[in-house]
Amino acid sequence: MSVCRPVRCLFASASLPKPASAPKRSFHASAPRAARKRRPHYPSIKAEDLKLLNQVAETNYPKYDTSETALLEKRYTPAQIVAIKAAETAIDSRDIVTQGRRRTDPWLLPYEDDLAEVDPVTDHAEKLDPSDIPGSHDFKDVNEEERDEAITFLANENLAKMFPDGLPEGELSEDTQRQLEEAMGTAVTQAVLDPRASFRVKNVHAAAALSDPRHSIVMPDLPRIDNRMVRQTRRLSSEEEEDPRQKRLLQYLNWDKQKLRSIRVKTLVVHGVTNQTRMGKIRSLYYLTIAGNQDGLLGVGEGKSTEPDEGRKQSVMAAIRNMRPIPRYENRTTYGDLEMKVGATKVQLFSRPPGFGLRVQHLIFELARAAGLQDLAAKTPRSRNKMNVIKATWEALCNQKLPDEIARARGKKLVDVRKVYYGGSVH
Amino acid sequence: MSLVNLAHVCSHLQNASKARLGLTSIPVSKMHVNLMLGLQREGFISSVTLGGTTPPTPFLLQDQIDPEEHSDMAQKLAAEPWAAYPSAEAKSGNLLGGREISYNVKVPQNPARRRLWLGLKFWNNEPVLKNMKLVSKPTRRIWLTSEDLGRITRTREAAYVKGLTHPGECMFLTTDRGILEARECVERKLGGMALCRVY
Numbered sequence: 001m002s003v004c005r006p007v008r009c010l011f012a013s014a015s016l017p018k019p020a021s022a023p024k025r026s027f028h029a030s031a032p033r034a035a036r037k038r039r040p041h042y043p044s045i046k047a048e049d050l051k052l053l054n055q056v057a058e059t060n061y062p063k064y065d066t067s068e069t070a071l072l073e074k075r076y077t078p079a080q081i082v083a084i085k086a087a088e089t090a091i092d093s094r095d096i097v098t099q100g101r102r103r104t105d106p107w108l109l110p111y112e113d114d115l116a117e118v119d120p121v122t123d124h125a126e127k128l129d130p131s132d133i134p135g136s137h138d139f140k141d142v143n144e145e146e147r148d149e150a151i152t153f154l155a156n157e158n159l160a161k162m163f164p165d166g167l168p169e170g171e172l173s174e175d176t177q178r179q180l181e182e183a184m185g186t187a188v189t190q191a192v193l194d195p196r197a198s199f200r201v202k203n204v205h206a207a208a209a210l211s212d213p214r215h216s217i218v219m220p221d222l223p224r225i226d227n228r229m230v231r232q233t234r235r236l237s238s239e240e241e242e243d244p245r246q247k248r249l250l251q252y253l254n255w256d257k258q259k260l261r262s263i264r265v266k267t268l269v270v271h272g273v274t275n276q277t278r279m280g281k282i283r284s285l286y287y288l289t290i291a292g293n294q295d296g297l298l299g300v301g302e303g304k305s306t307e308p309d310e311g312r313k314q315s316v317m318a319a320i321r322n323m324r325p326i327p328r329y330e331n332r333t334t335y336g337d338l339e340m341k342v343g344a345t346k347v348q349l350f351s352r353p354p355g356f357g358l359r360v361q362h363l364i365f366e367l368a369r370a371a372g373l374q375d376l377a378a379k380t381p382r383s384r385n386k387m388n389v390i391k392a393t394w395e396a397l398c399n400q401k402l403p404d405e406i407a408r409a410r411g412k413k414l415v416d417v418r419k420v421y422y423g424g425s426v427h
Numbered sequence: 428m429s430l431v432n433l434a435h436v437c438s439h440l441q442n443a444s445k446a447r448l449g450l451t452s453i454p455v456s457k458m459h460v461n462l463m464l465g466l467q468r469e470g471f472i473s474s475v476t477l478g479g480t481t482p483p484t485p486f487l488l489q490d491q492i493d494p495e496e497h498s499d500m501a502q503k504l505a506a507e508p509w510a511a512y513p514s515a516e517a518k519s520g521n522l523l524g525g526r527e528i529s530y531n532v533k534v535p536q537n538p539a540r541r542r543l544w545l546g547l548k549f550w551n552n553e554p555v556l557k558n559m560k561l562v563s564k565p566t567r568r569i570w571l572t573s574e575d576l577g578r579i580t581r582t583r584e585a586a587y588v589k590g591l592t593h594p595g596e597c598m599f600l601t602t603d604r605g606i607l608e609a610r611e612c613v614e615r616k617l618g619g620m621a622l623c624r625v626y
Contacts, residue, residue, distance in 0.1 A: 336592055336595075
């Protein structure tokens with residue numbers, strides 16, 4: 001609303017017709033709106049409470065005093081300090097008291113997230129770069145004499161660190177003797193590896209930086225967490241059992257374990273089957289598993305065994321072994337419409353435009369996802385037996401006719417014009 | 428123009444492909460001949476030959492000569508061995524430079540005994556022509572405009588005819604310019620009566 005509005009109203013009041021006040025008639029039993037108690041949007045704060053609030057805000061979030069600003073000036077440029085002060089004034093400390101909330105969720109960090117502390121597991125270790133070293137950064141390679149001297153010095157230093165009370169002297173027991181020898185060995189090795197043994201640096205700070213882990217480009221190891229929980233759940237690679245079937249599969253495929261782990265495997269059908277013999281019924285479990293790398297490979301495997309786990313493993317291995325390449329148009333859909341019949345089951349697959357999604361039933365959805373298809377529609381007009389639907393879909397996807405092949409068969413010449421029009425940026 | 432015979436031809440070609448026949452015959456009519464020539468142009472069948480009730484001599488044997496002629500030729504060659512080589516005179520007599528192959532096929536005088544012999548194609552152990560179905564039915568003809576055909580060839584449905592969604596699918600129509608493929612009709616902005624779809 002503009003400032004001159006009230007003035008205009010003053011001058012115009014005589015000429016403007018006043019709206020006739022209509023007789024207020026209520027059409028329903030409930031009290032009219034004005035009669036209801038109106039509450040303000042914000043609770044009104046009493047002057048006393050406001051005073052208390054000001055006090056709490058000042059004590060909990062005090063302004064920077066002179067000693068702190070002096071410290072800040074050491075670290076930041078004047079422009080940065082102006083920005084910091086502007087940021088401080090932008091947020092009212094009373095708002096922090098009234099509205100600020102501390103995290104209470106189970107995933108909150110065990111320390112304040114204001115960079116005052118660095119957690120070795122969750123945070124990156126502190127890093128320093130050459131600009132943090134005052135003075136010159138020049139160094140020289142040492143000659144052999146200097147190197148020997150430096151190694152002796154550093155080895156002594158390391159030994160002193162290992163035995164702060166001084167080296168054990170006099171008659172030594174076998175254990176202590178061996179311990180001492182080992183310690184000397186490590187001290188010398190450390191000294192040889194120390195960069196101070198191979199470079200001579202005049203600048204004291206630069207020399208210190210050579211052995212400072214904060215200057216190293218190698219990330220420090222994560223700290224070893226040692227509590228009961230970790231000890232119980234820890235698994236060593238040597239304890240892991242090698243599955244002979246998996247080993248054979250890897251040999252057959254000429255793959256490594258890493259590649260096997262990238263395969264998406266899902267068991268889609270499980271049911272019990274019984275074999276009636278003259279001794280009685282033998283129950284076993286049947287599994288049907290699919291496997292795919294989500295990039296054009298898809299396999300279906302079956303397994304059956306009286307042991308549930310055994311049958312499952314059988315089916316997984318069979319699925320991975322049976323993986324076959326699936327031609328995909330633009331890496332997202334099929335080449336045209338497909339149809340396949342297995343038993344009484346008929347599966348029709350329809351290719352669809354980009355962004356259509358997988359609008360198919362759940363079994364075909366799993367297969368399409370494992371194969372890396374993104375746009376597909378499907379119909380199963382006849383029987384929907386799970387096993388047959390999966391097999392028919394797999395067969396249909398594997399046995400696609402490619403346009404190139406069709407052109408060869410008909411003796412036609414086929415040219416992909418998309419490669420010309422879109423500068424070859426198609427799949 | 429009955430479509431019943433065309434329906435028989437469609438299923439016969441499907442059956443012949445499934446049975447892996449190399450050569451098959453259909454009754455002769457102008458529409459059949461033109462449609463088969465269209466199929467040949469699209470590469471679905473290898474040859475279209477007019478013949479009688481017995482199949483025409485296979486192409487490989489047609490170039491062979493009879494045993495009597497063979498003995499005559501042997502005598503002639505013994506006298507003039509140079510006749511084995513092609514001469515300039517023989518070349519000039521051949522107008523198309525040997526590209527056109529003329530077959531001496533015997534066509535019966537009685538039109539009822541004539542048959543159209545088709546050579547079927549197979550590629551990678553699979554028939555090239557796998558599916559052939561009528562679009563118009565004897566009791567319900569379907570005429571399509573060129574706009575409809577444009578939509579159909581772009582895999583969309585038009586005039587209750589499903590789009591050509593299978594890879595390499597073709598549809599044939601009879602137009603006032605003869606029997607044409609659907610894409611050709613779109614190019615020439617022609618409409619017509621849909622006959623059959625093939626893939």
